[in-house]
Amino acid sequence: MGWIANALNSSIGKKFIMALTGVCLLLFLIIHLINNLTLYGGPELFNTVVKNLEGIKPLVRVIELILVLIFVFHIYDAIRVWYGNKKARPINYKINASAENSTLFSRTMIWSGSIIFIFLVIHLRTFWVSFNLGHPLAQSHNYYEIVVQAFRDPVYSLFYVVAIILLGFHLKHGFQSAFQTFGWNNNKYFPMVRKLGDIYTYIMVIGFASIPIYFLFFYGGN
Amino acid sequence: MEEKKLNLTLKIWRQAAPDAAGGFQEYKVYVSPDSSFLEMLDELNNELESQNLDPIAFESDCREGICGTCGLVINGHPHGPIPKIATCQLHMRHFKDGDTIWVEPFRAKAFPVIKDLMVDRSAFDRIMEAGGFISVNTGSVPDGNAIPIPKDIASEAMDSASCIGCGACVAACKNASAMLFVSAKVSQFALLPQGQPERYRRVQAMVKKMDELGFGACSNTYACEAECPKGISIKNIARMNREFIKAKVKTEEIDV
């Protein structure tokens, strides 16, 4: 079985795992966004959706566990790859022309990723913990009100918007990068993959960022 | 017509030996716009030698963009700011009177500096050795039609084979990754019938060697393609990823 470990610890193997887990996360974000957009249907719709998810708790738990594993592998290899890459270039150039030969997004994946991670911890602390660990509003199934209370705070909402924009940086590079890592680069399809990645990124950023802005706008004053 | 000569300030990395500390030294030069970058350095070296100073060590051989020895990082660009040429093909007319030009060696753990601007690129030879042989019959000239190869495949293999092994991809990459070079070498054989028998062993052995030598992984920034003097495409990297994954999944040999 050593050959599997060898394959996955090679430079291409590590990137393969990152791309595989990255694509799973890209798909997860689509589902998460659809779920969140039900907030625009008002308290009744959103609370019913969350309550229905409560009804299939064991399944939700399994999916959550898989998600955690996906994140763990993505981050574990992110750190390993980043560290190895730093070691490969111990001395930096005095004059660096990287801005002229590559995109900012592609060069800052570890930083956009790290912000996403910090965001994730705070995000889970606010919502996952409240929804799951006996917040009084959750017990009365008024999940919508938890969202209202969180985003009423302008600082909190602003943090969300900034983090989601940085998520957009990660997605813009990551989407097409994963295809390249899988070896799916071809003159016919790759321009489409890039377009699709940009469209995906815009939908995700606008979709997710609109929510804190919406709640701040309608509930921020009171 | 006599062109106006240029006054330039060069900031050149000087380092006496592999383990010595290095630093930038400033030189003023007065140079013809028709001069090539390396001719400018030759002139400067003549002058340094006439003053009994140590000349600047840099490498060159063919001076026509085919041997791959001449890589310098000029104002942050391996082989200078003009795309798809090697340092030896860069002419001073691309610079303006009064410019300051920074000249540095390639920076990579796997390419240690030998002296000044000269680096040891023999890590590339180790990767080529790991790739091993291809099976071709010796003897009389083979019949040109014995092994049919479609024109587009032949062209693609030829594009990959045009890599001159200069190492600019490593120098350009923030991770000092050798993926563009290695993928070009993997591709030139993987595409052709002659390269098939060792196809999967080759890609695994070359990637393994590349990792051992301390080159970084590929972040898909595509800086390599932008700086490569031969315009080697990142599609080669995609091909190598595909070949490597396929090799790991479908071949039975486990110790390559």
Ligand code: HEM
């Ligand atoms: C929802 C969250 C996330 C999504 C959708 C996502 C998606 C992706 C995708 C698709 C890639 C491209 C893989 C490739 O180049 O083949 C990628 C790369 C990367 N991700 Fe994430 N990621 C997420 C979270 C994170 C987090 C939390 C980190 C933490 C450090 C991180 C760090 C990285 C790094 C460093 C790379 C680039 C690796 C390299 O090639 O140098 N990501 N991500």
Ligand code: SF4
């Ligand atoms: S791929 Fe391009 S930059 Fe890299 S070694 Fe070959 S010719 Fe030089």
Ligand code: FES
């Ligand atoms: S000296 Fe041969 S490529 Fe420049």
